[in-house]
Amino acid sequence: MSLSNGRHYLAIPGPSVMPDRVLQAMHRPAPNIYRGALVEMVESIVPDLKTVAGTTQHVAMYICNGHGAWEAALTNMLSRGDKVLVLGTGRFGLGWGDMARVLGAECEVLDFGMRSDVDIDRVTETLAADTEHKIKAVLVVQVDTATSVKNDIQALRAALDEAGHPALLCTDNIACLGCDEYHMDDWGVDLMVAGCQKGLMTPPGMAFVYFNDKADAARETANMVTPYWDWRPRVDPDYFYRYFCGTAPTHHLYGLREALTMIVHEEGLEQVWRRHSVLTEAIWSALEVWGQPGPVRPNIAERDKRSHAVTTVNFGPGNGLRLREWMESDYGVTLGIPLEGMDAPDDYLRIGHMGHVNAHMVMGVLAGLQAGMAALQIPHGATGLEAAMKVISEAA
Ligand SMILES: *Cc1c(COP(=O)(O)O)cnc(C)c1O
Secondary structure (H helix, E strand, O other), X not given: OOOOOOOOEEEOOOOOOOOHHHHHHHOOOOOOOOOOHHHHHHHHHHHHHHHHHOOOOEEEEXXXXXXHHHHHHHHHHOOOOOEEEEEEOOHHHHHHHHHHHHHOOEEEEEEOOOOOOOOXXXXXXXXXXXXXXXXXXXXXXXXXXXXXXXXXXXXXXXHHHHHOOOOEEEEEOOOOOOOOOOOOOOOOOOEEEEEOOOOOOOOOOOEEEEEOHHHHHHHHHOOOOOOXXXXXXHHOOOXXXXXXXXXXXXXXXXXXXXXXXXXXXXXXXXXXXXXXXXHHHHHHHHHHHHOOOOOOEEOOOOHHHEOOOEEEEEOOOOHHHHHHHHHXXXXXXXXXOOOOOOOOHHHEEEEEOOOOOOHHHHHHHHHHHHHHHHHOOOOOOOOHHHHHHHHHHHHO
């Protein structure tokens, strides 16, 4: 018998759950896009976007998804023939590199596979070998949403500094901004891309390119720049219409304003990170117990290399697919599919836990997984839920 009727929970790694307040803020007639409330509101969004990223530098806003932000970032800093170093730790890091290649950059790819983070030693070697400083930019994801690995961005900065290498350090934080701790300026990141539909709890449709003055200096000579993606008018528009190179995404802006109020001014960014951290620990604790007499294991072995926004799990042969189907049809929760590149895709599923997620939502997913494993006769340690509850009760 299916028990899935009731409010369905989409627990995939983006788009994430949108707070009712965000949706309600968007439910309004069209505002004037030339003066008045909307114009003032956008002025207030910019500093909050910077707070979330830990930067006092620049942020350009675009009407697009994360892929659009990738293209915006690349075209503003690169010229055709420029070399970029692509650090692959899953589908997304490699995807950003693929886009750079199609745009006309020369890509050197270091692929670390689907189960580990960037090996800093290999990056150090590659930078040292580049004595002529042909590499203009290093592209890396902080969190790869396919594998749920989290890369050490500070270690990459240190590697660049030790090599005395001037390449721009560019991070993709589309999955994890507002979930995993991040400090763009303190960590010495030159450029960062983010989207609104994951940690920022807003419907897909806006994305952001953050950049510092060093990246902006590259924009001076970049010959890939096109008028629409050019970041300069977007950070310093001579009139409001130019912020978005045309009509503003009016309703998205109202939604985003509300989401940023919740993150920055109400809960507070540190507390948002802490909430994600505790909820993720609860998930990991359940996985650890479930895996003791059975096939269940997190895709990334070491805890400090795992994201707090998404968790990729191997449930054993064919069981990722079976559990996802059971959760959706019988339990009322949709989990994330495995992405391209996993060795045996049907073994995996992904749990999204980014943004507007609290303890009962995470416990609901875990209870469903444990019930599903029992129903489908997937061997597992029986006290996974208790282990998760212990994390919640000790933190609360
Ligand atoms: C979701 C995601 C993307 C792609 O974003 P879209 O909005 O789907 O274009 C890129 N990188 C990472 C790390 C992501 O999580």
